[in-house]
Amino acid sequence: MAKTIDLNCDIGESYGAWRMGDDAALLDIVSSANIACGFHAGDPATIDATVAAAVTRGVAIGAHPSYPDLAGFGRRSMDISARDIESAVLYQIAALAGFATANGGALHHVKPHGALYNDAGKNAPLAAAIARAVRRFDARLILVGLPESALIEAGKAEGLTTAGEGFCDRAYEPDGSLRARTQRGAVFDDPKQAAAQAVMLAHSDRVRTICIHGDTSNAPEMAQTVRNALLDAGYSIAPPELL
Amino acid sequence: MIERFESVLAGARAEFADIEVLVSGVRRERGSYVLWMRIDRPGGVDTALCERVARAIDRRAEALGDAAGPYTIEVASAGVDRPLLEPAHYRRFAGREARIITRLRIANRVEFSGAIEDADDARVRIADRYAGSVDIPYAAIKRANLVYHADDDLKRARPARAKERKR
Numbered sequence: 100m101a102k103t104i105d106l107n108c109d110i111g112e113s114y115g116a117w118r119m120g121d122d123a124a125l126l127d128i129v130s131s132a133n134i135a136c137g138f139h140a141g142d143p144a145t146i147d148a149t150v151a152a153a154v155t156r157g158v159a160i161g162a163h164p165s166y167p168d169l170a171g172f173g174r175r176s177m178d179i180s181a182r183d184i185e186s187a188v189l190y191q192i193a194a195l196a197g198f199a200t201a202n203g204g205a206l207h208h209v210k211p212h213g214a215l216y217n218d219a220g221k222n223a224p225l226a227a228a229i230a231r232a233v234r235r236f237d238a239r240l241i242l243v244g245l246p247e248s249a250l251i252e253a254g255k256a257e258g259l260t261t262a263g264e265g266f267c268d269r270a271y272e273p274d275g276s277l278r279a280r281t282q283r284g285a286v287f288d289d290p291k292q293a294a295a296q297a298v299m300l301a302h303s304d305r306v307r308t309i310c311i312h313g314d315t316s317n318a319p320e321m322a323q324t325v326r327n328a329l330l331d332a333g334y335s336i337a338p339p340e341l342l
Numbered sequence: 343m344i345e346r347f348e349s350v351l352a353g354a355r356a357e358f359a360d361i362e363v364l365v366s367g368v369r370r371e372r373g374s375y376v377l378w379m380r381i382d383r384p385g386g387v388d389t390a391l392c393e394r395v396a397r398a399i400d401r402r403a404e405a406l407g408d409a410a411g412p413y414t415i416e417v418a419s420a421g422v423d424r425p426l427l428e429p430a431h432y433r434r435f436a437g438r439e440a441r442i443i444t445r446l447r448i449a450n451r452v453e454f455s456g457a458i459e460d461a462d463d464a465r466v467r468i469a470d471r472y473a474g475s476v477d478i479p480y481a482a483i484k485r486a487n488l489v490y491h492a493d494d495d496l497k498r499a500r501p502a503r504a505k506e507r508k509r
Contacts, residue, residue, distance in 0.1 A: 130481065154448075154479075155464075155465075155477075155479065156464070156479055156481060157446065157465075157478070157479025157480065157481030157482030157483075158481065159445070159446050160446075200450070203448060203449050203476075203477075204446065204447070204448060205446065205447030205448070205450055207446055207447070337445055337481075338445055338446065340445055340484075341445075341446075341447065341452070
């Protein structure tokens with residue numbers, strides 16, 4: 100039986116008249132979509148249209164909650180109490196789930212965005228607040244995070260199904276964390292390099308889902324190259340299963 | 343070796359114009375190779391057909407010589423609850439009842455049963471008895487098969503028997 104791997108992408112990150120990424124092209128390639136919930140990107144009309152497109156294609160819908168930081172695209176850390184983060188994440192999950200239900204689909208997973216994702220990987224109280232928000236909303240949802248991070252541990256502690264995530268287009272530090280975007284060589288732009296890293300990550304037991312970024316100019320080409328490499332390596336591509 | 347056995351299966355399959363191979367493959371089991379195939383044919387598959395196909399595979403595998411090592415052959419019918427694996431299958435069995443299990447919740451459900459209403463290259467429309475008419479993208483399907491009703495077969499069979507008695 101071939102191993103199944105999930106290919107996920109952050110999408111729905113346009114805001115108003117401002118366009119970000121070729122979402123339609125990416126949705127034809129990936130098996131899971133992490134959709135911005137309005138805090139770092141994504142206005143209501145964008146969320147509605149993105150969710151509808153994902154439902155039509157059979158792509159798993161994930162909420163992609165963030166710090167409340169539209170101007171900073173959610174890439175800046177914020178000093179917010181765990182209690183407030185829990186409410187902020189709950190608010191964003193509920194919004195996405197509402198659009199999913201209205202479009203005939205259902206929410207499948209939650210993956211924090213940007214600085215919230217990175218901070219929750221190391222900060223246990225923050226990670227616990229996020230996991231609690233997910234569990235309070237729907238304990239069947241899958242929580243996505245860096246393998247063995249504080250976020251994944253918090254998800255397990257709340258009894259959630261978790262999925263370890265690998266990044267095919269980002270450089271890793273020796274400790275397994277992602278190299279900061281401010282550093283040189285942090286983001287790969289060569290599709291072949293990303294494809295090779297994707298296959299390597301897929302071989303790891305800790306990685307259940309591989310992220311491909313949608314904010315580069317050649318994102319669809321890159322995603323297609325990665326998908327083909329995984330299929331050639333004998334993987335079938337599908338979202339992690341719900342409980 | 344697995345690749346050579348796979349070409350054996352492909353060769354044998356080409357000998358039978360009217361059969362459809364749903365899935366086939368080669369696997370290792372207790373130190374020997376298993377060459378397996380699930381087949382279907384309009385009008386149904388009987389054991390005689392399975393035997394003929396198995397013999398055709400055997401002839402071709404024998405021709406590989408001793409290097410092939412021990413192997414067994416499994417040829418089975420797709421069954422009355424045959425799996426639906428690609429858009430063409432849904433189109434062919436339009437109107438028949440199918441059961442579809444999805445990976446994702448669609449209309450808040452993961453299990454659908456009902457007549458296949460329509461199928462294009464991206465999705466199948468099924469008349470689910472609870473959720474009504476639902477479009478299911480193929481990408482969301484975990485597994486799907488036809489539903490077999492023994493009653494329907496009996497209904498078809500009874501009038502024939504009645505006729506026989508009259509004679």
